[in-house]
Amino acid sequence: xxxxxxxxxxxxxxxxxxxxxxxxxxxxxxxxxxxxxxxxxxxxxxxxxxxxxxxxxxxxxxxxxxxxxxxxxxxxxxxxxxxxxxxxxxxxxxxxxxxxxxxxxxxxx
Amino acid sequence: xxxxxxxxxxxxxxxxxxxxxxxxxxxxxxxxxxxxxxxxxxxxxxxxxxxxxxxxxxxxxxxxxxxxxxxxxxxxxxxxxxxxxxxxxxxxxxxxxxxxxxxxxxxxxx
Numbered sequence: 001x002x003x004x005x006x007x008x009x010x011x012x013x014x015x016x017x018x019x020x021x022x023x024x025x026x027x028x029x030x031x032x033x034x035x036x037x038x039x040x041x042x043x044x045x046x047x048x049x050x051x052x053x054x055x056x057x058x059x060x061x062x063x064x065x066x067x068x069x070x071x072x073x074x075x076x077x078x079x080x081x082x083x084x085x086x087x088x089x090x091x092x093x094x095x096x097x098x099x100x101x102x103x104x105x106x107x108x109x
Numbered sequence: 110x111x112x113x114x115x116x117x118x119x120x121x122x123x124x125x126x127x128x129x130x131x132x133x134x135x136x137x138x139x140x141x142x143x144x145x146x147x148x149x150x151x152x153x154x155x156x157x158x159x160x161x162x163x164x165x166x167x168x169x170x171x172x173x174x175x176x177x178x179x180x181x182x183x184x185x186x187x188x189x190x191x192x193x194x195x196x197x198x199x200x201x202x203x204x205x206x207x208x209x210x211x212x213x214x215x216x217x218x219x
Contacts, residue, residue, distance in 0.1 A: 034207070043113075043199050043210030044152065087151060096167060097208065099144075099151030 003027065003090040009104045012082075018075040020103050022088030025069040032091045033064060035073045037084040038102070044087065047073065078107045111135050115200050115211035122190045122218050130185040130214050132200030140203040141183040142167075143175065145196040146213075152199060158183055190218045 005023040012018040024033060032051050036044040048055055048062045050071070055062045061074040075082055087102040116131045134141065139160045144152040144167075154167030158177040172194060174186040183202075187194060195218045201208040 032206075036207075041146075041197065041213070043201075043212050044208075046207035046209070049206060091206075096154055096157065097142075097152075098168070099153070101149070101151050 003098055004088045004100050006088050006100060006103045011106050011108055012078045014080060014107050014109050015077055018078040018105060020073040020086050023070045024090050027068055027090055033071050034089040034091055036087045039084040080107050083107045113200055113202055113209050113211035115214050117214060119215045124190060124218060126190050127188050130198055132183045133181050134202040136202060138202035138204045142201040143185045144199045147196050192218045194218050
């Protein structure tokens with residue numbers, strides 16, 4: 001079973017920041033949070049991951065709350081190409097990922 | 110680099126037929142995975158492998174078999190195709206993280 005909860009859909013205006021929330025209240029101390037996205041039913045694309053600290057890369061920022069029960073993926077300047085389904089995943093032992101149903105993000109011109 | 114290559118891209122099978130979905134990676138990754146994705150749903154892990162000669166069941170292994178004789182290849186076998194196995198199948202590989210995915214095989218069982 002997926003260990004994360006995400007809103008099913010969100011809209012964001014082009015050029016604005018997209019903030020995608022994820023709840024993972026049962027996460028264990030050594031489990032990482034990963035974010036992937038899937039565009040047009042292609043293979044999922046890695047975005048970012050983290051354990052405790054906030055992380056940033058060229059694609060996005062990941063903000064993890066201090067109690068680690070939730071996190072937010074931030075796309076700083078959303079473009080039309082960012083329209084996709086975004087998956088928040090908790091990695092369990094053995095490198096197994098459990099995908100939920102994700103958040104369908106629509107970037108509006 | 111080709112990354113993760115899956116063949117075929119599309120296939121239609123009749124109930125009871127068998128087939129093998131091919132997956133190969135050229136990144137020398139030790140971990141490989143098979144997922145299925147039903148319409149409107151997230152991916153579910155079928156089988157995974159931590160290295161050549163080692164495989165293990167994921168969340169939904171029933172009706173499938175795998176083998177890992179080389180680092181590069183991780184084929185998925187359907188022995189008796191059933192309509193419930195109509196899905197999109199994704200193969201992935203990793204060396205630690207992140208997982209790199211192929212473009213998928215769209216399989217219909219009629």
